[in-house]
Amino acid sequence: MGFVLEVLRDALEALSGGLGGDLGAVVWLTSWIALVATGIAVLVGIPLGTVLGLGEFRAKRSITVLVNTAMGMPPVLAGLVLLLLLWRGGPFGSWGLLFTPPAMVLAQATLAIPIAVGLTAAAVGGLPPAAKEQLAAFRLPRWRRGAVAVREVWPAVGGAVAAAFGRVISEVGAVLIVGGNIRGETRVLTTAIVQETRQAQFGQALAFGFVLLGMALVVNAGITWLQFKDSAQ
Amino acid sequence: MSALLELDVRYPTGAPRVDVEGFRLAEQEKLVLFGPNGAGKSTLIKVLAGIIAQAPVPAAAYLPQAPWMFRGTVRENLEFGLSSEGTVLARAVAAELGLTDLGLQARQLSGGEAQRVAIARVLARSEEIVLLDEPLAAVDLRDRAEVAGIIRRRLGRRAAVIVTHDRDDAAILGDAMAVMLDGRIVQRGPVADVFAQPVDESVAGVVGVANVLVGEAAEVDGNLVSVDAGDLRVWGLGEATIGSSARAMFGGETVTILPSGSGVGSARNSWTGRIRAVRRLGRLLEVVIDVGHPVVAIVTPGAAEALDMASGAEVVVSVKATAVRVVGGD
């Protein structure tokens, strides 16, 4: 117990030292990378998920299987594939993105998009038949029909967004591989935790962990609050 | 008149299945699809609406059996899928249907109110064909005739297919009626004819036997209204504007047959006529009496024996005014 308490005390000390130096930069980078990646997942994933959930086409079932598989894609695999694509001399090497924050955004978006697609498709596809029938009866343009459907199930879609955010912010394998954990440039909370643990700086590592949990808590609390506010109407 | 819609609907895998050959809807025709639950009425109208992609169909305005209120206000729900002229019309119909507070959350409406929103938004659409699946199911019994009248009027010259299993609704909303049983249309004709002359016992079992007299509202006396159909004056309960067209409806089981010369003056609706036909209808008898207009009565075999009913016999036919329903037509 003594050891754990000691680490805990170190962690609290690191936190009470304010977000000075490294911590501030790491939190800032973590936040904007995760938010941009989640934003991309929302912009790409929700429309695709709506098409998949509402549409009637032959490949629907196989695409659903693929999306569900991709939802569980190992982050390190996503990282590896992106590394190969972005490798200098590789297909997109000329973009010069490897070991930069945009590469990390790409990696996280790759992981978040299937989640946004899969959960949105499940939510929209789960609309009661009466709602789908009424929606068809309105003869709206396709995009409007999708928008009404998403709005109808938005608490579940909000949950999809929260899940996507949770996935990218807590992910370490992919951002480590394509980001490189370069101090002050591509170091985020999760890779910093790995780093500090390796250097036996357990207090600092735990402090980063607390911040990570806190960020996930804030985002989920926000979405849950919106969901409850809506259902109270 | 040319057909707006003419197609075969074969949907053997449907539950219930549908097998209708040469389904036809003429311009301006108001066709009631009548039948018991599970007869395939909703399936057929879904095919016509294109919800079940079974046959190529022209665009139609469609009111589903269970209208769905989406998140948002009544106004938003009223205006889904409508042009700007459509929204103006939808609000006018909504107002006529008694919907005033359009700022409410649509989810908080009662079933009847939600049904009215759905009716208003479907009637405000611009398609030439209107498909209504049980439009009055969620409307309170006492408001039904009024709402049905509004639907009838707002349909105007558009053609419509209306699913119902209610005789009153059918009589008010329809010109023609198709009776569905087990996925097939077993009888089709003017509403009054189908009610008065079901082709067989199974149809009679479905529609009941009803008399529908079409004429003109003639006189009002308290809550009673009279309708003049030819030489016949029929009194009943209801509302109609004097001089305008109106229908009087009463079931065959409400008709009493008395020996000729008995108390003619006791009921408002007492007519003398001759028996034209006596048919077996299961355990009952269906008697058609010509009182200047054919009136159908349902009687027990015992009563028929007591009266010595035979074709050509002169009898007095009586119906209580309170058993007759009068509705203003278009």
Add this chain to the structure above:
Amino acid sequence: MVALVACGGPGSERVVVAAGTSLVDSGLMDALADQYESANPGVDVSVVGEASAQVLELGRRGAADVLVTHAPALEEAFLADGLAELSEIAFTSEFVLVGPPALEDRLRGTIEDVLIEIAAGELEFVSRGDGSGTHEREVELWNAAGIDPGGEPWYRKTGQGMGLTLIVADQRLAITLSERGSFVAAADQLDLQVLDVSAGPGLLNPYRVTLVVGRTAAAADFAKWLIDGAPAGLSELNRSLFDEDDIYRPAD
């Protein structure tokens, strides 16, 4: 990273050896473990690769039995605390400065001169920055050259093992300090080249094997073998792993 999964069969005795990532990334540590296991079937050697600072921390906390490190200053403190039952330099390799071929001609000479040229030219340098033996040595070399690169825009810290740091240096066309074996193991995937820096005592890389106090007989036997038995087979291992003769050498 501290949690380990037991992987030996029933009845086998487990020895946890923690080694610097250079040795693990080069493949040497696994090769040594395999060699020992095939000679001692009842023993299961588990290799954990960590930066030297963390390796010593694992030993301090009793999570590892045998430590292989190359960070003299950190090792000294560990020994001073009386935590070692046995500790000896077992073998050596050397550090190399690697960089993009384009810089080959510009960066040659003594290590001090080359580091001064890097700083003066603000050439990108990728540092481990992780408390590893390699990183410790790199800091010493900068100090000896009279340069403090920390905070300079051309100086980047990955905080990662040798392998990933080499990849970052390669992709960014940057320079890094690497243990020779780790570099050779990864070299054919990389465009980096060993820079022509005159070798000196500053680039010598001694590996210390330490047996933590109070460990099993199996752990003690493995540690003794690393110190006494293993060095004799190094040249053969060098050839099979790297196709070169003298990456790792027995200590003098």
